[in-house]
Amino acid sequence: MAKESGKKWVLMVTAQTPTNIAVIKYWGKRDEKLILPINDSISVTLDPSHLCTTTSVAVSPDFTHDRMWLNGKEISLSGGRYQNCLRELRARASEVEDEEKGIKITKKDWEKLHVHVASYNNFPTAAGLASSAAGFACLVFSLAKLMNVKEDQSKLSAIARQGSGSACRSLYGGFVKWIMGKEKDGSDSVAVQLADENHWDDLVIIIAVVSSRQKETSSTSGMLETVETSMLIQHRAKEVVPKRIIQMEEAIKNRDFPSFARLSCADSNQFHAVCLDTSPPIFYMNDTSHRIISCVEKWNHFEGTPQVAYTFDAGPNAVLISHNRETAALLLQRLLFHFPPNSNTDLNRYLSQSGICTDSNVLICINV
Amino acid sequence: MAKESGKKWVLMVTAQTPTNIAVIKYWGKRDEKLILPINDSISVTLDPSHLCTTTSVAVSPDFTHDRMWLNGKEISLSGGRYQNCLRELRARASEVEDEEKGIKITKKDWEKLHVHVASYNNFPTAAGLASSAAGFACLVFSLAKLMNVKEDQSKLSAIARQGSGSACRSLYGGFVKWIMGKEKDGSDSVAVQLADENHWDDLVIIIAVVSSRQKETSSTSGMLETVETSMLIQHRAKEVVPKRIIQMEEAIKNRDFPSFARLSCADSNQFHAVCLDTSPPIFYMNDTSHRIISCVEKWNHFEGTPQVAYTFDAGPNAVLISHNRETAALLLQRLLFHFPPNSNTDLNRYLSQSGICTDSNVLICINV
Incomplete structure (x- = not known):
């Protein structure tokens, strides 16, 4: 030895x-x-x-x-x-x-x-x-x-x-x-x-922490139940995703934010849709997640072109991807407006970072 | 004239x-x-x-x-x-x-x-x-x-x-x-x-009124947007529903409550899944709706066979279909336990009917 x-x-x-x-x-x-x-x-x-x-x-x-x-x-x-x-x-x-x-x-x-x-x-x-x-x-x-x-x-x-x-x-x-x-x-x-990380370095990612509690349904058991019981998951996997993969690769290659945002949001929603189509249904998003989505959708609709993309994993926390530093600053303003600090005892928020820094793929974590 | x-x-x-x-x-x-x-x-x-x-x-x-x-x-x-x-x-x-x-x-x-x-x-x-x-x-x-x-x-x-x-x-x-x-x-x-209404007259329907506010997305515009943007709706309409229609007709004919309940719940969830797969996504259910579903799913799972079916239309209110008067009484107990009166200022509840009567397809409306 x-x-x-x-x-x-x-x-x-x-x-x-x-x-x-x-x-x-x-x-x-x-x-x-x-x-x-x-x-x-x-x-x-x-x-x-x-x-x-x-x-x-x-x-x-x-x-x-x-x-x-x-x-x-x-x-x-x-x-x-x-x-x-x-x-x-x-x-x-x-x-x-x-x-x-x-x-x-x-x-x-x-x-x-x-x-x-x-x-x-x-x-x-x-x-x-x-x-x-x-x-x-x-x-x-x-x-x-x-x-x-x-x-x-x-x-x-x-x-x-x-x-x-x-x-x-x-x-x-x-x-x-x-x-x-x-x-x-x-x-x-x-x-x-x-x-690589330098290819599209003006994107800014903000994570809105809705809840840091452990999720009720683990990803492992959740996806197993979806595959076993959802009548939509195979159609998603075989017909929908292959096309989206091609479109997303193209969007990333061209740094085409509108396409990137539309595909990200649609695919996040479809993932949660197949969770809901599971028996028993799986809910990862909650009312606060829904409000964040509505807020982003209304803003994107008003501007005529996507400013921010959202995506939710197996939990209620929102991952918000802004086009650049300017939109990230506006997004933070909007989040602070719609989810004001201490508006509710359950919802206390703080900025865990002191501000937006200039690194590539910057991450700012806030509690909503 | x-x-x-x-x-x-x-x-x-x-x-x-x-x-x-x-x-x-x-x-x-x-x-x-x-x-x-x-x-x-x-x-x-x-x-x-x-x-x-x-x-x-x-x-x-x-x-x-x-x-x-x-x-x-x-x-x-x-x-x-x-x-x-x-x-x-x-x-x-x-x-x-x-x-x-x-x-x-x-x-x-x-x-x-x-x-x-x-x-x-x-x-x-x-x-x-x-x-x-x-x-x-x-x-x-x-x-x-x-x-x-x-x-x-x-x-x-x-x-x-x-x-x-x-x-x-x-x-x-x-x-x-x-x-x-x-x-x-x-x-x-x-x-x-x-x-007809006499065929299966021991079913009892309880409507849990989660919100009586007008919905944000009308059914008319909602379903139009789903047909235009969801990648799952056509698969649902062409592949999933035709099979479920046959199974549901059979369940009704035989007064087979377990099959009736499983199909009702699965189809309600799939309807809300295609709403979520719409762009922008449509949310009709809220956290209270989700809690009602979890409550029913856990009970049905515990009993080994469905006691109650749930279905949600284009809004957060739960329509709960109980197998018979006894399960309806137990369901009311559970709803009162999980959604106690005045536990939250937003959630006040009352029985709008004096109790369970013996008519066919009885309806009891409660606020949760």
Whole structure:
């Protein structure tokens, strides 16, 4: 095992991975175990300095079991999703040598060594803000670094996918497509980057946090129930999404905001429509979400061309994508007007960021 | 004209028509003017002693124009829908003679005589409680009686349909199917009775009035926008509904409550799903509607077999159909528990009926 056995050592890697927000939604699997989707999806990866997961992974001959802590609390790694990621990564681990520390781990050593994982989300877990996407992407990325896995991002994305489907999209910045693939073993169900983070850097993303409570229906069970009971989901996956994917790729390529906004809003609404068509029906949006949509729709209608796109994941929180800094400022004004601070005891709001900064894919998080 | 011209007379007819609640929904027209739907629908007609319209129609040689009052307020009859109904009925009017009053109206007289219409709803107008269905059915029925129109109910239903699509279903009691028809002129788009009001008389209907405010999106403009923009509506109309119509007819024939409930709930949810898939999206249900659904779904799941079916029209109010008097009593208990009186200033509730009576298709209206 380690070159100088008997001597205690720890080898550690820390990584940070942003979350991603789908603008053409992933909802429904054709293979539950391998996590293979029934349609392609497209997402925007957020700036890692905002919503992100930070994960430290460590290996030491003193570790007797694989263990993990999420936000400071130990969680079990026995679930199939963690086991699949760990198994796939161990099988691809290579020799690691740190001469300074006098550490040498052979490919074979990795089969017996155990890892400790400590992961933190800087945003609410399981509130429909894609925490598992950032989480599994970061886990796979940091472990791959620790274990000296020599695979390209695309292969790593297929491993992250087995932890949480949408995690595969968080391994790239910018605009990312998750290709559903055709193979039974999932080898071609991988993420690819459509455009990097500099391609369209005047977009500003504002997240209106309607509720940070954990959602009642997890995405995993929700999409399973939709596939089993909705009479509309197959039509969506086979007839509607393939056309939208082509249109969305074109809109992103041309930085065509009106098309981007129309497709994002329509696809978000259709995702929630198939949730409602599930038996029993799944409601992720609430009255506040509906009010935010009405506010944006009225504004876009009044201006004659979309100023802001909205998209909602499996929760009531609104992800609002503004055309540029100016519209983002106007949007914040409108949100403050329609959802004034302390207008309701349930609705208290604050700006978690001091203002709009000039980074690409800026994220501002507010409570409504 | 009248036999004794110069002498003032008024001939009057009063009728009462109940509203109907669709359990397989009508949403979307293939012909806006003739009001021809894109799918069949099935409804339950309510007991006329509860939600209903009362309409008095009168004719007199002194009337200089057709005029109408709705709930005491004069409204214009110039709209195409009223004009279509009046034109169709006038064309079919026959001779009327009242020897006692000394009145004789020939077929030709009807072309020049004018009518006055006074209509009252005993429930909120345009709050998604199918007020226009009862209203136009009653208008056509009472005018047909006044004008001595010698057509069967089915022909009258085709006239009422041109006032408000779902009105055609209110001309029969019990369970009614509106056949979409194939003809371009709409002559085969008529209502037929599937079973009369005595066929399944242990059902109890409770309407939970969530809001009596007028809805933001009228059914007419809503369904037009859905047909124009939803990518799911055609699949619903062509693939899903035809199968559900067959299953629902079977469930009604066999008084099979579990199937009846499952189909009603699924079709209500799918109707709201295609509303959500509309651009801009249409929300008729609110958080209270969602809570009522969750409450019913949990109860039905716990019991292993449906106790209560829910269906929501173009508004947030819940129509709850209980299997029998016992489940209706339990449902009322649950509603009172989950939506206690005055728990919120916005939610005040009362029983508008003194209790559950034993009539067929009993209706109890409560505010939640």
